[in-house]
Amino acid sequence: MAILVMKFGGTSVADLDRIRNAAEKVKREVEAGWKVAVIVSAMAGETNKLVGYVRSVSSLYDAREYDAIVASGEQVTSGLMALTLQEMGVPARSWQGWQMPMRTDAAHGAARIEEVDTAAMLAKFEEGFDVAVCAGFQGLAPGNRIATLGRGGSDTSAVAIAAALDAERCDIYTDVDGVYTTDPRLEPSARKIERIAFEEMLELASQGAKVLQTRSVELAMRYKVPLQVRSSFSDEPGTIVCDEEEIMESNVVTGVAFSRDEAKITVQDVEDRPGVAAAIFGPLAEANVNVDMIVQNISDDGRTDMTFTVHLDDFERARATIDGARESIGYAGLVADRDVAKVSVVGIGMRSHTGVAQRMFSALANDGVNIQVITTSEIKVSVLVQRKYMELAVQALHAAFGLAGEARAG
Amino acid sequence: MAILVMKFGGTSVADLDRIRNAAEKVKREVEAGWKVAVIVSAMAGETNKLVGYVRSVSSLYDAREYDAIVASGEQVTSGLMALTLQEMGVPARSWQGWQMPMRTDAAHGAARIEEVDTAAMLAKFEEGFDVAVCAGFQGLAPGNRIATLGRGGSDTSAVAIAAALDAERCDIYTDVDGVYTTDPRLEPSARKIERIAFEEMLELASQGAKVLQTRSVELAMRYKVPLQVRSSFSDEPGTIVCDEEEIMESNVVTGVAFSRDEAKITVQDVEDRPGVAAAIFGPLAEANVNVDMIVQNISDDGRTDMTFTVHLDDFERARATIDGARESIGYAGLVADRDVAKVSVVGIGMRSHTGVAQRMFSALANDGVNIQVITTSEIKVSVLVQRKYMELAVQALHAAFGLAGEARAG
Known part of the structure; x- marks a missing residue:
């Protein structure tokens, strides 16, 4: 059985017309011979309305009740999508998380998927249903209660269902038409990437290209489910996110990511001894501060x-935490800079090509951009710059690595 | 375990403030020592919105999808009510129909309850939860799908849960403060009835006093669950609907009911032979026309x-049906009157008191109201009158049977 998964986000099912538009795309895939699992989000705005109700009632709310309330949004869309498909002559039915069931752990509000039971869905495909419309974002937790996967969890639902159904591909329909070499609002010559490796997508996503939920990409990578990011509002092909082995020819650098709202803290004049890093970063972890780049000067x-x-949102908490741990760390002073941004180049080609960092630093130097901090990983080089230079840095790097050229071959 | 059931309709949970108001009533009962099952409807307007979505998508919709969509309204309210109670310090949790489960038949959209499994709910009461907030109007149909009970089904949910939990009483909170001797908008001296027998309530409900769903009263009568109809917006006691044995002293007549929008059809000059009634009413039943009063003149x-x-809504269909069956019935002509209304007096005291019909006819004659058709049952006498006399007839009968007097003793 050839199965395709199609996921539609909130803006793609925002009203009955858009649901019909999405259903037409589904119908075309059915006519092309696929059995389709459609994963839907709540109608745009609905989840926020429901979350607003919860927060008005209670600040420290019971996450199990939050989940029961908020999951109703996807329940409505799944039924409406099934009806719309039926109306077009496509045999379809809706599936709530508890009906499949998609089993999760007990972390209500941010649950992890443990197992997707597809037996009932597959039996219905065999019976003649062409489409299973699945309510995204939700599963069944221990104790027979609804659990949601956290905001944006419908991407993760879609990938998990695709993996469990052994689907050929998981198409994520959204309001952008693919993954770009960088944000076109910053660099107009940015172009849509035809194919990108999971690892690259992860680096781009966590670096600020908010097209796909990081969790869903991790899951797709683990189960080798090819993803396609594409637009609900056109018929153009989008960007395929796949295993790097399925990408014939890799550019050295695939994209330029950036994160505008960063802050830098320097803990001055600490003793260079084993355990000093733990003395600083232990309290920060306990305070739930997400630390990104770390550099230690030569002693x-x-x-x-x-x-x-x-992140700038965590800055005050981070500073207060270090202040509070002054005695155990033993430092002379703190220097803070809230006026920094991070720019990264990402590409699996770096593994086999040297000189990427050097080319990056030269390009920035040529435009007079000073680098404050550098970190590198296997497929990424990141630099911290003054915020006012961020846009310039992105444009310089996009040009330096030839990203405005022709689309990368598939 | 002393269990009370409290049911709140859509206007009683129309917004977060009203949910809080309802929750305060629940809290008071918990403080009085009860374990409480709270049955909630959807927030007023929500069900109509969802039904509107369904109808926009499809006129001949799949009732299973309709149910999945529409049941989401009660899901939201149940979660919000549970959160509100928790916020007040009352241990509570929500229960969807599929979680109890409340099992129904497969008649989606108008399902009948087959069994309410209370084991899980009772276990939670034992564990220390004081309140089970149950989503009304919904259950679990064969095939693991959500089924709704039809409009107003939350009353029926409440009574079924009360019966299954062996509750002391089922309080139906609504926007009126009880059952009245007649509609106070027609007769300002109408008074609230303290206690009324199930049978009387059934006659009043089906005759037009739309306070409780007929189905829920039938169910309460079968399982001897005392009901109380009372207001969400005051603390006054309401009307107890109970077994007639629990009513010490019965008035002969308890109330005057009316139904404004009736139509009368006379099939003239049919052969007086066995089977002629079947020839008329068979086709009407097949056409789903609900026939109320039937009179055959002396031959x-x-x-x-x-x-x-x-009912006036069925009139055109009824006339067309009789027209279509003219040959098999064999009649000379049809006379139709769309300008009639029905007025009834109801009371279990009639069983042991004679002369009720006579007193009714005299009262109407004194005010010059002509009677067109009469039907009687054990505890009811109904007359058909010209519509413009309906209000006068109601007032005359309310006075003739002394209903404006003191409240009937409990």
């Missing part, structure tokens, strides 16, 4: 400086 | 007239 006299970056 | 020459009433 000269047994003392050193430790610099790290956090 | 003189082997021919007779047959008169019946239907």
Whole structure:
């Protein structure tokens, strides 16, 4: 049985017309011979309305009740999508998370999927149903209660269902038409990427290209489910996110990511001894501060400086935490800079090509952009720059790595 | 375990403030020592919105999808009510129809309850939960799908849950403060009835006093669950609907009911032979026309007239049906009157008191109201009158049977 998964986000099912538009896409795939699992989000705005109700009632709400309330949005869309398909002559029915069931752990509000039972769905495909419309974002937790997967969880639902159904591909329909070499609002010559590896997509997603939920990409990578990011409002092919082995020829750099709202903290003159990093980053972890880049200067006299970056939202909490741990860390002073941004180049080609970092630094130097902090991973080089240089840095790097050229071959 | 059931309709949970108001009533009962099952409807307007979606998508919709969509309204309210109670310090959780489960038959959209499994709910009461908030109007049909009970089904849910939990009483909170001797908008001296027998309530409900769903009263009568109809917006006691044995002293007549929109059809000059009634009412039943009063005139020459009433909404369909069956019935003509109304007096005291019909006819004659058709049952006498006399007839009968007097003793 050849199965395709199609996922439609909130803006793609925002009203009855858009649901009909999405259903027409589904119908075309059915006519092409696929059995289709359609995963739907709540109608745009609905989840926010329901979350608003919950927050008005209670600040410290019971996450199990939150889940029962909020999951109703996808329940409505799944039924409406099934009816719309039926009306077009396509045999379809809706599936709630508890009906499949999609079993999750007990972490209500941010549950993890443990198992998708597809036996009942497959039996219905065999019986002649062409489409299973699945309510996204929700599953069944221990104790027979509805659990939601956290915001944006419908992408994750779609990938998990695709993996469990052994689907050929999981198409994520959204309001952008693919993954771009960088944000076209910053660099008009940015172009849509035809194929991108899971690892690259993960780096881009976590670096700020908010097209796909990081969780869903991780899951797709683990189960080798090819994804396609494409637009609900056109028929153009989108971007395929797949295993790197399925990409014939890799550019050295695939895309330029950026994160505008960063902050940098330097803990000055700490003792250069085992355990000092733990003394700094232990309290930050306990305070739920997500630390990104970390650099330790070379020690000269047994003392050193430790610099790290956090998201601007976490900045005050981070500073207060370090202040509070002053005695146990033992430092001379704190220097903070709330005026920084991070720019990264990402590409699996880096593994086999040297000189990427060098080319990056030259390009930035040519445009007079000063680099404050550098970190590297196997397929990524990131630099921290003053925020006002961010846009310039993105454009310089996009040009330096030839990203405005022709689309990469599939 | 002393269990109370409290049911709140759509206007009683129309917004977060009203949910809080309802929750305060629940809290008071918990403080008085009860374990409480709260049955909630959808927020007022929500069900209509969802039904509107369904009808826009499809005129001949799949009732299973309709049910999945529409049941979401009660899901939201049940979660919000549970959260509101928790916020007040009352241990509560929500229960969807499929979670209890409340099992129904497969008649989606108008399902009948087959069994309410209370084991899980009772176990939670034992564990320390004081309140089970149950989504009304819905259950679990064969095939693991959501079934709704039809409009107003939350009353029926409440009574079924009360019966299954062996509850002391089922309080139906609504926007009126009880059952009245007649509609106070027609007769300002109408008064609230303290206690009324199930049978009387059934006659009043089906005669037009739309306070409780007929189905829920039938169910309460079968399982001897005392009901109380009371207001969400005051603390006054309402009307107890109970077994007639629990009513010490019965008035002969308890209330005056009326139904404004009736129509009368007379099939003239049919042969007075066995099977002629079947020839008329068979086709009407097949056409789903609900026939109310039926009178056959005395035959003189082997021919007779047959008169019946239907609701005005069914009138055109009824007339067309009789037209279509003209040959098999064999009649001379049809006389139709769309300008009639029905007025009834109801009371279990009639069983042991004679002369009720006579007193009714005299009262109407004194005010010059002509009676067109009469039907009687054990505890009811109904007359058909010209519509413009309906209000006068109601007032005359309310006075004639002394209903404006003191409240009937409990």
